[in-house]
Amino acid sequence: MSLKKSHIILLLLLALVLGFAGAYMGVQLADQGGNSEESIEQGEETSPSSDQISGTELGKVEQAFSLIKDNYLEEVEDKQLVEGAIQGMLSTLEDPYSSYMDVDTMAQFNEQIESSFEGIGAEVSMVNNMVTIVAPIKDSPAEKAGLRPNDQVLSVDGESVEGLDLNEAVAKIRGEKGSEVVLEIQRPGASEAFDMTIVRDTIPLETVYNSIEEIDGKKTGVLEVTNFSEHTAQEFSEQLKTLEEEGIEGLVIDVRGNPGGLLTAVEEMLKEFVPEDMPYLQIEDRDGKKTPYFSELDEKKDYPISVVIDEGSASASEILAVAMKEMGYDIVGQKSFGKGTVQQAVPMGDGSSIKLTFYKWLSPDGESVHEKGIEPTVEVKQADYFYTNPIQIEDPLAYDQTDDKIENVQIMLDGLGYEPGRTDGYFSEETVSAVNNFQEDNELDVTGKVDEETAGLIEAQIVDKIRNGEDDKQLEKALEELYE
Known part of the structure; x- marks a missing residue:
């Protein structure tokens, strides 16, 4: 390997350090360019310098780069190894909020901060190495579909997100307006994961x-x-x-x-x-x-x-x-x-950034x-119905059965004003009567059983009720507390 190629990784790592030096001296510069998630005015600080990294340590990185380039079974691009090295350094921090953003990811990040973007409309984070919904954006496809804070994303379109960093997972979830994405969701308190199909849209940031x-x-x-x-x-x-x-x-x-x-x-x-x-x-x-x-x-x-x-x-x-x-x-x-x-998102000079x-x-x-x-x-x-889970069934739920899914249906029916008699998961005669009444009111076949069509309509009406702000106990209490 030539001297020039063997020093590529060394030069890029030095450029990385110098990039931080420039950003650290004037944190607001990146913010003015729209690249900052959060920023605040700071006085001048002492910047890190390249001599903080010993020649032996950098030599080890250079040796690994050369070893892979010269001997790995398949050809590897320099850029792939360099970006992998950066991602590896950040992963050792064990900080879900520090990440490397390549050119494409950086463009999406700027869109989200500045105007609008296309996707499902949900803020995500890494919590205990799990891709986790922080919150869906108001009036977004994610909110309309019923995504909730603390929902964990297990897979996207059938592909597991285990082992991916946050940016890689987000790239899979986002997509063009009108396209569908299927998320496998594990919800706290739910015994089983479930699939949620969401149609991506333009997410305006009226805030x-x-x-x-x-x-x-x-x-x-x-x-x-x-x-x-x-x-x-x-x-x-x-x-x-x-x-x-x-x-x-x-x-x-x-x-x-x-x-x-x-x-x-x-x-x-x-x-x-x-x-x-x-x-x-x-x-x-x-x-x-x-x-x-x-x-x-x-x-x-x-x-x-x-x-x-x-x-x-x-x-x-x-x-x-x-x-x-x-x-x-x-x-x-x-x-x-x-x-x-x-x-702070620190520009790396080629359109990519490190959010640190x-x-x-x-x-x-x-x-x-x-x-x-x-x-x-x-x-x-x-x-209680605010915390129910999507209903996914293969065989209809019927009288005398006991199941967590039945408990979920009962809580939803109760929230919609029907009286299932109990909410413990046992399909009682009172629950049959509540299902009959719901089916009759919504011009469905009156069977007293919860089939896929009935379950879907019950769920849709609950989501609409939540989104319309009906029975918002938290807001009601906040208003009430003002004048006490």
């Missing part, structure tokens, strides 16, 4: 929605934030101003199912609520140095506020929620996801929620 509710004669604003994207802070500010001009006397901020996004977005939003006498956020670097960040706000709002969270509220959502909690506002719902680190964890973020009081989540001040679960 803030507002409404006004009348509570005991008081106008109450509701701001739902579904993602922290490039324009979220501006949308939020404009819609908050509109609500205040309407004369609201209280406000609910709903970040359920919001997987996070740009740190700069949630910073700007918190500056609307957190007064200058307390930090809205602290950032901790690798050396344990904590830097607090403050607004220029004179005083807090003169109306009560509550925040609604759930297990799909992550990252920037948690930054907002914990800051409001430590200001004394109620947090309603269920414990949040627990992501307390800050990533640079910092921890802390609450105003200096507490970390990483892998712990935020406990609500008012814990509220939704109705």
Whole structure:
């Protein structure tokens, strides 16, 4: 092997180190180019240098590169080995949020942050080496199909995702508008995995929605934030101003199912609520140095506020929620996801990037929620039917049978206003009557048995009821708590 070829890996690894040096000296540069998941202004830092890596260690990498190039059974491209080396280094960090993004993945990442993209519309993460749904995006195919936070993806179109990194798994799930993808899902609490067919679509990133509710004669604003994207802070500010001009006397901020996004977005939003006498956020670097960040706000709002969270509220959502909690506002719902680190996408010069964890973020009081989540001040679960699983059956479910699937059907029927008599999985006479009534109301053959058609319609009506916001106990409680 020639000297030039044998030093390719050495030169590329040095370029990798130098790439980090440039990014570390000015973290905002990548953010201005739209490449940052989360960023915050930082002072100048000492950059890492190539002499931190001994010649012996780099020589070992070079030796492995040469060994594979010269002797492996099949021909291997230099690029394949270099990218594999980078991915290998990142995998040793055991950090699901640090990853290598090739040119194609980087383009998709920028689309998701900046405007819209095509796919199923769900934020995913690696949790215990499993591809896990953090949250489906509002009005996305994933939400309409019934994907939920903490669902684990076992396979995509029949191919296992075991052993893939997060970017590789996401690349399999995403695809062109109109195409179908079949995900095999393992849901916590479900005894068996099930398949979910989702039709991909364009996912617009409209991220803030507002409404006004009348509570005991008081106008109450509701701001739902579904993602922290490039324009979220501006949308939020404009819609908050509109609500205040309407004369609201209280406000609910709903970040359920919001997987996070740009740190700069949630910073700007918190500056609307957190007064200058307390930090809205602290950032901790690798050396344990904590830097607090403050607004220029004179005083807090003169109306009560509550925040609604759930297990799909992550990252920037948690930054907002914990800051409001430590200001004394109620947090309603269920414990949040627990992501307390800050990533920066560092350009590698060829269109690819490394997304690396640079910092921890802390609450105003200096507490970390990483892998712990935020406990609500008012814990509220939704109705049982919110947590049911898709019904997949081969043979009809019928009288006198006992099965977990029957329990699932009974909970759904109860949620739809039919009375199955019990919800323990035994197909009783009362359950037969409830199925008969459902079939009659929906112009199906009245058999008293749950066949594939009946099961599909029961499930579809439950999904519609959840998406339409009916019986939303968490939001109802958040509104109720405002004026107590």
